Amino acid sequence: MDIENLVKEKDIKLTTARTEILEKLIHAKKPLSYDDIKKDISMDKATFYRNITKFEKKMIVNSFESNDKKRYFEIFESPHPHFVCVVCDSVECIKKHLEFKLSGYTIENIILKGKCKKCNQI
C-alpha cells in the first residue's frame, strides 16, 4: 500500500503535511491518536485535524472514539471491529469477522471494551 494509490482519484492535493500523516498511518500496526502521532509530524495540530477530517470524507482514513476521550485514526480498510482496553487504554483492530444484525439499524462500527490479553494475565 502506497500513498499515491491511496489518494488516486480522490481529488486531493498531496502536500508535505498530508504525506507525513499518511506515511505514519500506513506503517502503524494499530489505530493512532493525534497524541501518538504528533512527535513524528511537523505540522500544527489545526492542520493535522483539518487534513484528517478531509481524509475521512474521502474515505482514506476512518476513526473512532476510544475510552480516553481521544479519537483514533487508521487507514480505511474493510470495516472491522475494534477493541479498547479499559485498563491500559490500548486499542486493537479485531480482524475476526463478527456477524451482527439488528433489523432497522445500519451498523457501521463495532467497539468492544474490556480487558486485553496482556491485562488479563496480570
Place this chain on the structure above:
Amino acid sequence: MDIENLVKEKDIKLTTARTEILEKLIHAKKPLSYDDIKKDISMDKATFYRNITKFEKKMIVNSFESNDKKRYFEIFESPHPHFVCVVCDSVECIKKHLEFKLSGYTIENIILKGKCKKCNQI
C-alpha cells in the same frame, strides 16, 4: 426498582444530591449524559461527576463514551450492548443478546455505531 434497594449494602450515604441523580436515572428510558440531566438536578457539576464516579465504583451506575464526546450513564443492570446513532447522536440500549467470544479478551462492553431506525427512514 427503588433507591433504597440500589444503595443497600453499598456503604454509601444517601444525600439529597445522590437521590436526585438516582431518581433521574431510574426513570430514564435511555442512558443520559450530564447535559441531559443537568436541568433537573440542583447540584453543581463537580458534585454530579464526583457522585457518578462513586456510583460507578460501587456498581450502581455504569457508563460509556458516545460519539459526541459525552459520557452516558445508566443504572447498572446485566451488561448489554448500546447503539449510538452517528446521524442524530441518540443512544439506545440493545436488549437483544449478542454472543461474542474473543479468546484471551474479556469483553465488558459492546458499542455499536451506525444509523438508528429513525435516521434510516429518512
Place this chain on the structure above:
DNA sequence: ACTTTAATGCAACTTAGTTGCACATATAAA
C-alpha cells in the same frame, strides 16, 4: 506573470470533565 483557490500556522476559543479549597453536614468519640 496574473488570478483564483486551497493549505498552513498561530492564537484564541469551545466544551466535557477534573481538581483545589473553604465551608457545611454527618457520624463517632469523649
Place this chain on the structure above:
DNA sequence: TTTATATGTGCAACTAAGTTGCATTAAAGT
C-alpha cells in the same frame, strides 16, 4: 452536649482534545 474526624458540597480555576477565525503562503490554471 461538646469535640473530633470524615465525608459531601459549591465555587472557581483548571485541563485537554479538538475547532475556528484570520492573515499568510503555496499551488494550479489561464
